[in-house]
Amino acid sequence: MSGTRIELRTAPHAHAPVDVPLIMRHVIYALLPIVAWSVWLFGLGTLLLILTVTATALATERLLGGEGGERSIRDGSAVITGLLLALTLPPAFPLWMGVVAAVAAIGLGKMLFGGLGMNPLNPALVGRAFVQAAFPASITTWIPPLGAERFTSVAPSTLAPPFLRPEGLAEWIADQRVDAFTGATPLGLFKFDGVITPLRDLLAGTTAGSAGETPALLIVACGLYLAFRRFLDWRIPLAVMAGVVLAAGPLHLLDAERFPDPWFMLLSGGLMLGAWFMATDMVGSPVTPWGVLIYGLLIGLLTVVIRLFGGLSEGVMYAILLANAATPLIERLTQPRVFGAARRKE
Amino acid sequence: MNGESPKPVTWETFAAGLWRENPVFVMLLGMCPVLAVTNSAVNALAMGLATTFVLVASGLLVSLLRAAIPKQVRIATYIVIIATFVTIVDYTIQAISLDLYNALGAFIQLIVVNCIILGRAEAYASRNRPLPAVVNALGMGVGFTFALLCLGGVRELLGAGSLFGVALFGDRFEPWVVMLLPPGGFLVLGGWLLLFAWLRRRRGQAVSVEGGTCHTIR
Numbered sequence: 001m002s003g004t005r006i007e008l009r010t011a012p013h014a015h016a017p018v019d020v021p022l023i024m025r026h027v028i029y030a031l032l033p034i035v036a037w038s039v040w041l042f043g044l045g046t047l048l049l050i051l052t053v054t055a056t057a058l059a060t061e062r063l064l065g066g067e068g069g070e071r072s073i074r075d076g077s078a079v080i081t082g083l084l085l086a087l088t089l090p091p092a093f094p095l096w097m098g099v100v101a102a103v104a105a106i107g108l109g110k111m112l113f114g115g116l117g118m119n120p121l122n123p124a125l126v127g128r129a130f131v132q133a134a135f136p137a138s139i140t141t142w143i144p145p146l147g148a149e150r151f152t153s154v155a156p157s158t159l160a161p162p163f164l165r166p167e168g169l170a171e172w173i174a175d176q177r178v179d180a181f182t183g184a185t186p187l188g189l190f191k192f193d194g195v196i197t198p199l200r201d202l203l204a205g206t207t208a209g210s211a212g213e214t215p216a217l218l219i220v221a222c223g224l225y226l227a228f229r230r231f232l233d234w235r236i237p238l239a240v241m242a243g244v245v246l247a248a249g250p251l252h253l254l255d256a257e258r259f260p261d262p263w264f265m266l267l268s269g270g271l272m273l274g275a276w277f278m279a280t281d282m283v284g285s286p287v288t289p290w291g292v293l294i295y296g297l298l299i300g301l302l303t304v305v306i307r308l309f310g311g312l313s314e315g316v317m318y319a320i321l322l323a324n325a326a327t328p329l330i331e332r333l334t335q336p337r338v339f340g341a342a343r344r345k346e
Numbered sequence: 347m348n349g350e351s352p353k354p355v356t357w358e359t360f361a362a363g364l365w366r367e368n369p370v371f372v373m374l375l376g377m378c379p380v381l382a383v384t385n386s387a388v389n390a391l392a393m394g395l396a397t398t399f400v401l402v403a404s405g406l407l408v409s410l411l412r413a414a415i416p417k418q419v420r421i422a423t424y425i426v427i428i429a430t431f432v433t434i435v436d437y438t439i440q441a442i443s444l445d446l447y448n449a450l451g452a453f454i455q456l457i458v459v460n461c462i463i464l465g466r467a468e469a470y471a472s473r474n475r476p477l478p479a480v481v482n483a484l485g486m487g488v489g490f491t492f493a494l495l496c497l498g499g500v501r502e503l504l505g506a507g508s509l510f511g512v513a514l515f516g517d518r519f520e521p522w523v524v525m526l527l528p529p530g531g532f533l534v535l536g537g538w539l540l541l542f543a544w545l546r547r548r549r550g551q552a553v554s555v556e557g558g559t560c561h562t563i564r
Contacts, residue, residue, distance in 0.1 A: 133524035165520040
């Protein structure tokens with residue numbers, strides 16, 4: 001009985017050095033290239049918007065977090081919400097509306113439900129849905145990419161004083177010396193004018209659209225990085241894309257005039273950003289194997305239905321929010337059988 | 347709450363409806379008009395005053411007739427009394443301002459089924475003398491109007507940039523469209539409930555309502 005000590009421990013004995021702040025940090029790293037590309041495309045005003053929205057998201061989290069606020073901003077999840085939200089807003093969105101969106105995202109979408117891990121819906125999308133309902137005109141006002149003076153001037157709408165209507169954007173766009181800018185996103189162009197944007201532009205992101213939703217190729221690359229590091233479930237974006245193809249493909253075969261081909265549906269709008277970075281939100285997505293598949297297919301299907309048959313030209317946001325809301329039900333229906341338990345008798 | 351205890355009319359008789367038993371922020375009654383007609387402060391005020399009038403008048407009449415009303419048919423009797431006063435309000439508003447009448451729509455007639463009024467008649471007016479019944483109904487009415495104004499004010503301020511129809515931000519104001527839509531009603535109501543719950547907790551008041559007054563009709 002001398003000298004030998006046996007230490008008793010309970011399982012698990014092996015620990016992976018992965019915790020929430022680490023995952024969040026890597027998601028931020030994965031978002032940074034998209035942010036950089038977005039600033040390159042749309043200029044100084046977009047950089048201001050991204051910084052403002054992210055700072056507001058952090059401040060809201062700190063303020064509403066109460067005593068735990070100090071700790072909860074350090075895990076980095078509020079930064080991600082802020083970045084994602086900013087990337088889904090139009091590049092020349094007024095800063096003050098960006099502040100409203102960020103407060104709604106963190107306040108209504110996250111803290112109200114109890115903070116990180118408790119939110120049933122994706123906070124960034126809650127923020128965007130709020131400003132979509134509050135400011136329908138500003139959220140559908142786009143600027144052309146690669147404007148001539150994008151690094152020397154800021155769109156007047158960005159700096160609109162709080163509570164006032166943004167004005168003078170048309171003159172600013174005229175100063176950008178861009179050929180034939182119609183003020184619509186590829187999806188809008190298709191829906192209202194029947195024009196299909198070339199795939200090359202969709203892949204590189206040189207189209208009008210929300211700040212960070214346009215460069216499809218870059219988003220996939222950043223998403224793949226996270227998938228390889230296993231910080232997101234690769235089945236979800238895959239299922240979303242499969243859902244889009246399964247819904248849009250047959251329609252395209254049926255009537256190629258009315259319905260665009262699946263490639264266009266996949267690469268336009270916010271689908272890539274939504275599929276890789278929003279639908280994969282660990283809190284709002286199911287964990288069961290079959291549930292993930294149903295969830296992803298549901299998002300893809302709803303997106304196509306809203307885009308082709310709805311009043312709006314883009315539907316990824318609502319599709320993901322609806323699927324988030326359906327997640328508890330999906331998980332309930334797809335509970336795997338407990339290993340060793342008897343099969344349920346009919 | 348047993349029969350004819352002659353309670354003295356105190357400040358508390360009146361103030362119960364303002365704060366401690368506020369029909370909207372504490373009892374969460376009458377949600378239908380609260381959410382539906384509060385898209386402007388004027389609508390809210392008109393709805394509040396109309397409801398207050400019906401509350402006071404029906405409270406008085408129920409209290410006067412409380413000995414004559416058979417227990418078995420009391421609810422039906424209350425409804426008839428309330429409906430009478432609602433009809434008066436209905437025609438009066440129509441005569442004063444047709445615009446207002448159209449803005450409030452069916453919600454004036456729906457005052458008949460407003461559970462605050464029926465609740466007051468059942469839980470207070472039918473068990474008290476006319477004076478306390480009227481004072482209590484007045485307090486409830488003022489509390490209801492206050493709550494409606496809280497919602498209507500915020501919604502009109504953000505949704506139209508004005509208050510009681512007076513523009514406050516000039517013509518460059520960007521309206522928050524969502525505030526005038528149904529979701530805005532729910533959001534603002536939630537915000538006020540949060541604020542008042544927080545205030546009550548800070549003052550250390552338990553959220554309890556005087557025995558029986560609102561448990562009967564919730």
